[in-house]
Amino acid sequence: MPEPHRIVSLLPSATEIVCALGAGDRLVGVSHECDFPPAVRGLPVLTAPRVAANRPSRHIDRDVKALLRDALAVFRIDEPALAAAAPDLVLTQSQCEACAVSLDQVERAVAACLAADVRVVSLQPGTLGEVWDDIGRVAAALGRPADGAALAAALRDRVAGLARRAGGQAGRPRVACIEWLDPPMTAGNWVPELVAAAGGEPLLAVAGRQSDWLAWDELVAADPDVVVAMPCGFDIARCRGELPALTARPGWADLRAVRAGRVVLADGNGYFNRPGPRLADSAEILAEILHPSAFPPRHEGTGWQRLSPDDR
Numbered sequence: 001m002p003e004p005h006r007i008v009s010l011l012p013s014a015t016e017i018v019c020a021l022g023a024g025d026r027l028v029g030v031s032h033e034c035d036f037p038p039a040v041r042g043l044p045v046l047t048a049p050r051v052a053a054n055r056p057s058r059h060i061d062r063d064v065k066a067l068l069r070d071a072l073a074v075f076r077i078d079e080p081a082l083a084a085a086a087p088d089l090v091l092t093q094s095q096c097e098a099c100a101v102s103l104d105q106v107e108r109a110v111a112a113c114l115a116a117d118v119r120v121v122s123l124q125p126g127t128l129g130e131v132w133d134d135i136g137r138v139a140a141a142l143g144r145p146a147d148g149a150a151l152a153a154a155l156r157d158r159v160a161g162l163a164r165r166a167g168g169q170a171g172r173p174r175v176a177c178i179e180w181l182d183p184p185m186t187a188g189n190w191v192p193e194l195v196a197a198a199g200g201e202p203l204l205a206v207a208g209r210q211s212d213w214l215a216w217d218e219l220v221a222a223d224p225d226v227v228v229a230m231p232c233g234f235d236i237a238r239c240r241g242e243l244p245a246l247t248a249r250p251g252w253a254d255l256r257a258v259r260a261g262r263v264v265l266a267d268g269n270g271y272f273n274r275p276g277p278r279l280a281d282s283a284e285i286l287a288e289i290l291h292p293s294a295f296p297p298r299h300e301g302t303g304w305q306r307l308s309p310d311d312r
Contacts, residue, residue, distance in 0.1 A: 003142070003143035004026065004087075004088045004089035004119070004141065004142060004143070005026055005088060006026060006028045006085065006086060006087045006088050006089070007023065007026045007027050007028065007087055007088075007089045007090075007091065007142075008027070008028060008029040008030070008046060008082065008085055008087040008089070008090045008091070009027060009029075009030050009031070009034060009090075009091040010030070010031045010046065010047055010077075010090065010091065010092045010093075010101050010106060011031060011034075011091055011092055011093045011123065012031065012033045012034045012035070012036070012274055012276075013123070013274040013275045013276035014091040014092075014093070014123060014138060014276070015027065015030050015031075015034040015036075015040055015091075016036055016037070016274065016276040016277055016278065017134070017135055017138045017139075017276050017277065018091070018138065018142070019037050019039070019040065020135075020151055020276075020277045021135075021138065021139055021142060021144055021147050021148060021151060022144070022147065023142050023144065024037070024039060024040065026142075027040060027043055028043070028044065028085045028086070028087055029043060029044045029045075029046045029081065029082065029085035029087065030043045030044070030045060030046065031045070031046065031047040031101070032045050032047050032048050032049065032075075033047075033233070033269075036270065036278075044081055044084070044085055045078075045081075046077060046078050046081050046082050046085065047075050047076060047077055047078065047101050048075065048076045048078070049074065049075055049076075050074055050075060050076060051074065053233070056182065056242065056245075057180060057181045057182040057231070057242050057245055058182040058183070058245070075101045075105070077101055077105055077106070077109045079109050079112060079113045080113070082109055082110075082113055082114065083113040083114065086114070087114070087118060088117070088118055088119065089118070089119050089121065089141055089142075090106060090110060090114075090118060090119070090120045090121070091121050091122075091123070091138065091141075092106040092120060092121075092122050092123070093122060093123050093124060094122045094123075094124045095123070095124045095125070095126075103120075103122045106120060106122075107120060119141065121137060121138065121141045123137070123138075123275070125189070125190070125275045126189050126190070126208045126209070126210070127189070127190055127193060127207060127208045128156075128159065128190045128193045128194070128279065130190075130275075131190060131275040131276065131279060132152040132155060132156055133152070134275070135148050135151055135152045135155070135276075135277075136148040136149060136152055139151070151277070155277060155279070155280045158280040158283075158284075159194075159197050159279075159280055159283050160197075162197055162198065162283050162284060162287055163196070163197040163198075163199075163283075165287075165294065165295075166197065166198050166199030166287050166290070166291060166294070166295075167199060169199050169291045169293075169294050172199055172200055172201045173199075173200050173201065173224075173225040173226045173262075173290050174200070174201045174203050174222070174224045174225045174226070175195045175200040175201065175202055175203060175224060175225065175226045175227075175228060175286075175290065176203045176204055176219060176222060176224035176226070176227050176228070176257075177191050177192075177195065177202070177205065177228045177230055177272070178214070178227065178228070178229045178230065178231070178246070179191070179211045179230060179231060179232050179268065179272075179273070180211075180231055180232060181229065181231050181239075181242045181243070181245040181246055182242065182245035182246075183213060183214075184213070184214040184216060184219065184246070185211050185212065185213050185214055186204045186205040186211055186212055186213075186214045187205060187211055187230060187272065188205040188206065188207075188208075188209045188210050188211040188212060189207075189208065189209070189210060189211065189275070190207065190275060190279060191205065191211075191230075191272055192205050192206060192207040193207045194272070194279065194282050194283045194286055195286055197283045197286075197287075198283055198284075198286035198287040198289075198290050198291075199287060199290050199291050200226065200286065200290045203222045203224050204218060204219065204222055211232075216249055216251075219255075220251045220254075220255070223255060223256045224255070224256065224257050225256055225257055225260070225262060226257050226262045226263075226264065226289065226290060227255070227257040227258070227262070227263045227264070228264045228266050228286070228289065228304075229243070229246070229263070229264070229265050229266065229268075230266040230267075230268035230271075230272045230273070231268050232268055232269070232273045233268070233269050233273065234267075234268055234269055235267050235268075235269050235270065236265050236266070236267050236304070236305055238269075239265045239266070239267075239268070240265055240305075243265075243307075261306070261307075263306075263307040264289050264304050264305070264306055264307065265304065265305050265306075265307060266285060266303065266304045267302070267303050267304065270303070271285060271303055281299065281303065282303075284298070284299060285299045285303045285304050288300060288304070289304060
């Protein structure tokens with residue numbers, strides 16, 4: 001199979017994988033959400049959302065559900081720009097139609113405006129192991145299988161080493177990770193594995209299962225030791241701005257995590273919601289949060305922040 005020289009990535013995590021494999025210079029187009037590493041920000045943007053992403057969480061949720069209910073795509077592909085990019089490899093996903101362009105959309109766009117021999121590689125990880133496997137799949141598509149194996153092994157070893165250190169700490173805090181604030185949603189897929197690796201007990205979600213809606217009384221009944229807000233697509237500042245969706249709810253102030261000052265805001269957009277190389281950093285962020293005496297706060301302020309008393 002010929003090695004691709006012009007790559008389009010319509011998925012932020014795939015963009016990060018391509019760059020981590022040393023092939024960032026082959027990227028000729030990205031999605032509107034691809035923002036890391038910084039060098040990709042100047043590339044042609046080939047997708048756009050159909051909903052206003054600056055609206056409150058509840059409005060975004062309502063608009064996305066309405067589009068999906070009517071069998072409409074949540075995102076647009078700029079087909080003229082895709083044609084101009086002239087890729088020989090397109091990377092996309094088939095995991096979540098609310099998070100990025102769907103595989104069906106991409107295949108239709110490729111058939112409409114590109115040559116028949118353009119390859120489409122679609123990623124659909126649900127666990128950490130599948131994320132590492134996808135790194136190998138992307139590397140194979142790039143003609144760099146050895147680099148993919150090395151990168152996946154290094155990331156796997158980082159998380160395993162972290163788990164060994166965290167496993168030696170006293171206690172395993174019970175952790176609720178919130179992936180959407182209004183209405184609340186638990187963080188599933190690989191996030192429970194990250195919590196466990198960091199020395200915590202994941203609540204309200206199961207590894208390998210997709211994130212799901214969370215009834216408020218479920219969170220109150222679980223009464224977690226730690227709450228980590230990591231909304232999909234939101235950085236820390238945006239997460240803080242949306243917090244009243246949680247803090248104004250009845251029973252919030254009585255939660256064990258709130259009373260103990262163990263509510264944390266995380267950069268879900270940059271870390272936890274992207275199934276790529278920075279999931280290893282995400283595990284380290286959780287270890288800093290759960291076992292601060294053993295793990296120096298290297299990511300505090302950039303990857304996570306404590307919820308201040310004024311915000312509670």
